[in-house]
Amino acid sequence: MxxxxxxxxxxxxxxxxxxxxxxxxxxxxxxxxxxxxxxxxxxxxxxxxxxxxxxxxxxxxxxxxxxxxxxxxxxxxxxxxxxxxxxxxxxxxxxxxxxxxxxxxxxxxxxxxxxxxxxxxxxxxxxxxxxxxxxxVGEPFSALGLLGPGGKIGGYPEEVERGQPVLLHVYVYNHMGKPVWFVVYVKIDNSTAEPPLPSPPVITLQRLLLHNESWVAPFTIAFNATGRQRLVLELWAYYPNGTLAYTGRWNQLWVRVK
Structure with a gap:
């Protein structure tokens, strides 16, 4: 099916x-x-x-x-x-x-x-x-968060080696009053542009969440360019008709890559 x-x-x-x-x-x-x-x-x-x-x-x-x-x-x-x-x-x-x-x-x-x-x-x-x-249900909303290596807020790396794997976690919460198929795009760039970014994602995470359900998922990422780099998370959602739409939720982390 x-x-x-x-x-x-x-x-x-x-x-x-x-x-x-x-x-x-x-x-x-x-x-x-x-x-x-x-x-x-x-x-x-x-x-x-x-x-x-x-x-x-x-x-x-x-x-x-x-x-x-x-x-x-x-x-x-x-x-x-x-x-x-x-x-x-x-x-x-x-x-x-x-x-x-x-x-x-x-x-x-x-x-x-x-x-x-x-x-x-x-x-x-x-x-x-x-x-x-x-x-x-009240006011419907969704939430996106970026968590550190321990799966909690804090402990984010400030400086990493080029090509070194970095463990982080994504957090998504659904309060839309219905099940939602969420897609998280993980992107890397060095601009200050506001998402959604035109660059393709390096990692894609997805999950169906029921109303009032949250999800924490680990992911590992490596930076292949030196200098000041930005890790960006974008939250997208599918409609039942198959349309994928940006929710307006995003998060970011700036790191220095050596």
Missing amino acids: DLFEAYRLIVEAAAAGADVRSLADDFNRALAGEPLRADFADVARQLAEGARQAAFFNTVLAAVAFAIVGAVAFLLYRYRKIIIGWLWLKIWGSGRLRRGPGSPSTLLFDEEVLAVVAAVAVVAVALAVAITLRPG
Whole structure:
């Protein structure tokens, strides 16, 4: 199966609410050179269909719960005087109740106040249902970082020998609200131009990341020219239609090569 088709199926299944972690693992192994499992498409479609059915069931269940809450609220409001009187008799069963000449002064009998309370309750329930069915992601973004030889911030080399291998790490984080196929281009140049640079990458790293997932990958690079050189990392991402686009995220490291 084509990787772009597999990627599209993963994105569609995730959008339906399916757990696509196993599919993502298979996809990343395929990026490393392994073949995709023969039933990948069938599994992806089954997961998507199961998620859609579960979402429909949850929607119906939420609608029923909302209707029940509304009906109970209406009945409590409609028969509030009877209910309060019944509770009063239960508590003070040995006493006597006599209707007085005054008008009710408690908020429980104030129709305007009760109408406002009922409206607020309906809105609160509706918001709770909406959040439960479709939790928000917030502002989508991705992040790119360059880490040192130990896989942490710091310890970057300032001076290296020409041709000497240098171990570094790339860090990528996905908060886009969906699975994203990221591509990191590692480039070398000695200019101060802002990426994306026209020069071809010397190393290409790629990974499919699920929402709220991060990735740290080591890579080794050697500088073949002396003088002040710049190591540049550019973060690109594939769309499900196969288009590769620059995300605007980049990082750099200046070194002196002897």
